[in-house]
Amino acid sequence: MPKLHPMDIPNELKGIETLLAASLLMNDCVEEEQQTAISLIDIALIRIREMSTNLDRSEGNAHA
Numbered sequence: 687m688p689k690l691h692p693m694d695i696p697n698e699l700k701g702i703e704t705l706l707a708a709s710l711l712m713n714d715c716v717e718e719e720q721q722t723a724i725s726l727i728d729i730a731l732i733r734i735r736e737m738s739t740n741l742d743r744s745e746g747n748a749h750a
Contacts, residue, residue, distance in 0.1 A: 690740035698737055705730040 690698070705726045712723035 690737060690744065695737070698733065702730045702733050705733075 709723040709726040709730075712719040712726075714720055714723070
């Protein structure tokens with residue numbers, strides 16, 4: 687993920703929200719949809735971790 691600018695945070699959060707909302711729409715009685723939901727949640731978690739890492743780095747640079 688490229689360096690995160692504070693103005694990008696709302697867009698990133700909206701994207702994560704969309705992934706999680708889509709995962710909730712999956713039918714857990716259908717194996718393929720279960721797997722899709724898990725994949726969407728994994729993608730959301732990866733994006734959150736990347737955002738956290740980028741924000742930690744930018745805060746560290748701001749205090750340096």
